[in-house]
Amino acid sequence: MTSLDLDYVRQQFPAFAEPSLQGTAFFENAGGSYLCQPVLQRLDEYVHQLKLQPYYPNPVSAKAGAWMDASYEALGQWMNTPGDTVYFGPSTSQNTWVLAHAVMEWLRPGDEIIVTNQDHEANTGVWRKLAQYGLVIREWRMDAQGVLQLADLQALLGDNTRLLAFPHCSNILGDINPVAEICALASQYGVRTVVDGVSFAGHGLPDIQALGCDIYLYSLYKVYGPHQGVMVVQPQMAALLGNQGHFFNSEVRAKRLTPAGPDHAQVAAASGVSDYFEGLYQHHFAAADALLQQQQPSPRQKAEAVRHLLHQSELRHIQSLLDYFRQHPAITLVGPDRLENRAPTLSIQVAGHQPLELAQQLGQQGILCGAGHFYSWRLLEALGIDPQAGVLRFSMVHYTSANDVVQLLQALDGLIGSD
Template identity: 65%
Template sequence: MPTLDLDFVRQQFPAFAEPSLQGTAFFENAGGSYMCKQVMGRFETYFRQLKLQPYYPNSASSKAGDWMDEGYSALAPWLNVSADDIYFGPSTSQNTYVLANAVHRWLQPGDEIIVTNQDHEANSGVWRRLADRGVIVREWQVNPENGKLDVKALENIFTSKSKLLVFPHCSNILGEINPVAEICRLARAYGIRTIVDGVSFAGHGLPDFKKLGADIYLFSLYKVYGPHQGVMVIGRDMAELLGNEGHFFNADIREKRLMPAGPDHAQIAATKGVADYFESLYVHHFGLKGMTSPEQKATAVRSLLHDAEASLLAPLIEYLNQHPSVRVIGPEGTEGRAPTVSITVQGYEPLQLAEKLGLEGFFCGAGHFYSYRLLKALNIDPSLGVLRFSMVHYTSANDVAQLIDALDRLI
């Protein structure tokens, strides 16, 4: 496995050449990543040449439609799905609202949905609201000491009425990666469908949907170097259970059934740029004569990103664990962990530290990050929240070293 070429990577992101951002380090990637130039290029071309209604019988309109179609077909191989399994929407939060309505057309009063208190509220609140329509909501609760979801406890929650389990691939506070394939296999053995929130995982390498075994997988492209779009990957047998949420006359148009407001033409067209970026990573690091199947390419790029991020995470975790004033929220090690690290610091409010770091050019976040229920379970005041550092593969080792130096001075 080659080592990630950071110089090449950063050349793909205009933010690193932006004069106003020189001397800064971006540590809030879990909130949204920088956009790659491949996506920006498609936006620029689309708005300049193709900003009109797509799919009409003229050259510009036909090309606009073709570019939108490419958004589906180009992304699909990196997820190991077909283009017909991909649905777009304005954001993952909005997509879950639509899905909750679509799922309700399948569920009956008295059926059960299992939620967690580890999730971002987007994959929690919408399902809990179905209780108002007669659905029974049960909660898979985290360990209050470490925030972990115990898979062994899950079978005790299942009943003969359980129909749907929703849970996160990775917590945006803990950084811990849940064993999705194991959980989905267990749920399927009981005839329970699964919806996985992958927003906090996907930026670290798009997952193999088939290997995970989920019925629906959700993520946000603006955290995967792309446009502000939400993606729903939905297995075909699950899609058949969902009601139409679009106009009645569009019920048979797959792309519109779960998009009540209609598609954002330019953003869907620009999505191919995400796939183009991953392709450029593959070609640069492995060459044209390397592995050729889409699944092998995706696996290789995913491993490349993972190895790069693991090397960034290790020194930061090591420093924070040894500091007497710092509490690391979630796993103390690097194994099974995304490079998202949340902490509390004795004697400091998270926002206070985020502001001080921001003045020194370190862009990080503070708050509850929509994981309000998780912080309550961990006995952390959600109104104060945590200080969060989130990295991706374009973060440099020097960024991390300088962050550690700054923290050492400040606390």
């Protein structure tokens, strides 16, 4: 089994060489990851060389457009989906807002939408607001541990159900939902699915075809890229959505779901994420492929190998924190206490301490973490936690080191004691 070369990985992120960040450990990756070098390089080159309107009939403008076009195909390959199913927008919150308007040309009063109370507000609030237009909103509620149970969903599905919006992974609990199984169940009832992948995609871009969803959403700035939201919309679903762009762009696929038009430079730089993943594959697997004289792997095989590499690198960090939280009498882990089916995002409450105050104190010791409700207000309310106070959250990705975790645990010991 190939292990992650952390030295190689950190060389791809300028933040780890930044003098002002030396001595810090970054544990707020669920809020936004560091940018990888390929993205920064492409953004710099675009701004210096191609910062003009793309797609006009001159060499510079044509090159700018070609760079943008390449990002759709490049990201599509790492998600096992055609480039023409990929859409860019300013953020996931903005993208879901646009989608909620786009579905109004498909849905009718009395149609039902199922949402969850486990989700980020971006993929629940916009759908709930459609109740004012006569749509019926049903809530798929978590159990006492914060888990979404399939039996509870099945009880909600019916003849009038049209849309199901749910998260791939909770941004507070780190709980990974069985997306393929959920989508297969919804499909039996003819229900379309919108999956919020914001808290999952940074741990390896998903295989969209394997998931079977109609729409998949995530934020590229949490996947080592520029501040863009990405939507994957299957053609059959796209055909149901009303044009949200200018009327004269109604037949321009990339502009139908982006009212403001694309951010040229950031869309062009997005292919740098693909370059980074390709670099990971080449560094970790290409030599073994050559040694075994294997055929050139497909894009899907490359993506699966990189996804597995990232997941495996994160498991040991999850285990270390779970072990510490379990044994500490002052700490309560929020959500399921297990290693399986979870991302390296762990949230806690500490007796006698407010989350925001602890985050501030940890920050003074170089631990960069977050505290609050993280836009999952409904989740915290359902678990009996005051959303105003929220939780203390530690979120890691594959570039987190064992030394980072040690630094975190030592800082916690100093603030709340070791027992």
